[in-house]
Amino acid sequence: MTILQETPLQLRVIGEPRLLAGLREGRADLQRHLWTHGAAPELTRADYADLTTAVGLRGRGGAAFPVALKLADLPQRGIEAVVVNGSESEPVSRKDRLLLTMAPHLVLDGAVGLAKALNAPQVLIAVHDGAAATSIRAAIQERQDHLRIEVTDTPGRFVAGEARAVLSVLEGGPAVPPGRRVLPTRKGYHKRPTFLSNVETFAQLAVLARLGSHQFSSTGLISEPGTQLLTVDGAVQRPGVIEAPTGIPLETVLQYAGAPTDGPVLIGGYHGQWLPRPDGIKLSRPEVPVGAGIVLALTADSCPLGEVHRVAQWLASQSAGQCGPCLFGLGALVDDFSRLLSGDPAGWHDAQRHLGLVPGRGACAHPDGSARFLASALEVFGEDVRQHLAGGCGRAVRGLLPVPGGIR
CATH class of the missing domain: 1.20.1440.230 (NADH-ubiquinone oxidoreductase 51kDa subunit, iron-sulphur binding domain)
Structure with a gap:
């Protein structure tokens, strides 16, 4: 196990870091980001479609929807915006605000690179955490991306993080989802086609663009290779965020966090599901409801x-x-x-x-x-x-x- 930083978040990596690479000394400014990851390649829409299809990349916001299918659902022209949903409303999750706070350029690389490939004129970032918003705004000032990038503060309520609620806030409306469920790829920002996903998804896109499908697939599951960010909390000695390969045994994650491995575990947060024990469970989407990557452990002496x-x-x-x-x-x-x-x-x-x-x-x-x-x-x-x-x-x-x- 690699302990990247001794902070209240206790950032840890099982295996080789990707999303958390270069964060041992704290937040990565543009210079350290480029030293760690290198310059972002310029890819076409077809390149992103091929890469996300090859590795089976799924969204990391909870629904686990295949990114390639979301790209395919967009029209060839007239895409209004790429939206980064950083309104991490699940109260236990810390992974997205961690990326925005400590690795903001990785998130921006993913969002900006995709926006250019889709010919979208703007990147809109919705953030409800003050420190994360400050960090991403500072990162934007360090860059020269030649397209509009705007950060909007959102409320911290649970439903305010829902995709359609985020779009409502970006348009100046209330932070509540409208009654009609319409995909953002069809009617998103200002009722125009929009690519919307959560923070980790864009960071994963940035890593995938640099590594290519073969190297990206050198760890994790065959069906969905790569790494994932997990927030571990509850009855644990070392709560925090862990980067681990997809498909890692749940017991291994609990052991690294100093949690009991013989009691009930909640997977996926407060919209997730309980497991009586972690025995034999591997954290893979969509077979296990990993959701936003949350693992909560209980002890036998609590009701x-x-x-x-x-x-x-x-x-x-x-x-x-x-x-x-x-x-x-x-x-x-x-x-x-x-x-x-x-x-x-x-x-x-x-x-x-x-x-x-x-x-x-x-x-x-x-x-x-x-x-x-x-x-x-x-x-x-x-x-x-x-x-x-x-x-x-x-x-x-x-x-x-x-x-x-x-x-x-």
């Missing part, structure tokens, strides 16, 4: 349902208030879990009923993802449910799952 209830309260507070499944459905589920924790069997029955009503009916993915997280908890922690209905599990809620705002 898992109590931890889940805290997160459910926060998820309900993040509703945009524009549709019933989110505004009322998530609130009802918080109440259901509260009654379940107190030993009321009706709480469990009502939770099952509400979990069947919420998915697929919201204006965005927030109610669906929240329901998936809660349904997974009821399934994995079935024994804990029985203990609570019989009088309680006897364990304290230690607050191992981070939530903003100090929810207890």
Whole structure:
């Protein structure tokens, strides 16, 4: 293991660093960035299509959508913008703001290079973290890219990071997704075709452009080679961001972070899924719901349902208030879990009923993802449910799952 920097983020690499290369001394300015990675090559749209197809590159924002398919869906002409979604609304994730703060030129290389290949006149960057916004703005001033690059500050609310909510903010509107789900490649910024992806995806494009498909594929899975950034937190001795090959065993990641390998693990963040144990699990998309690259571990001496209830309260507070499944459905589920924790069997029955009503009916993915997280908890922690209905599990809620705002 290579420890790149002793900071609260505890940057670590399993194997050879790519995205985190050159960060041992801290933030990489343009000079150190070029010394580490070399100059960015000028590629055509066909080059990007061939490269992303060859390595099966998927978006790293959570949906794991193939980048090559997104490129193919764009028209040949009239692409309005390339949008970098740096509104990392998942409260545990740190990987995108880390890249914007410490390796901003790698992100800009990916975005600018693609924009030039697509003949898009502008790169728009949405950022909700103040330090990340300052860093990326400083990096822009160091460069001469000869196209418009603009940074927009966005709110930190969960739904504000959804792609259509980001587009709304960029256009001067509210940070909420509209009800109609339309792909940005068809109607994006100002209803024009737009390529939109998250920060890590653009950094990966920059690495891929330099290495080529053969060298890029020298690590990781055959089906999706390369590396991935993982934010590891919860019951861990060394929380932080780890760069690791795709397909790495989950147990290995937990061991490097100093986390227990015999307890439950949440994969993919607060729209993700619980695993009872990490045994035999390899972190690969789309087979495992890695999502935004989040791994959260629990210990056996903390009440898992109590931890889940805290997160459910926060998820309900993040509703945009524009549709019933989110505004009322998530609130009802918080109440259901509260009654379940107190030993009321009706709480469990009502939770099952509400979990069947919420998915697929919201204006965005927030109610669906929240329901998936809660349904997974009821399934994995079935024994804990029985203990609570019989009088309680006897364990304290230690607050191992981070939530903003100090929810207890």
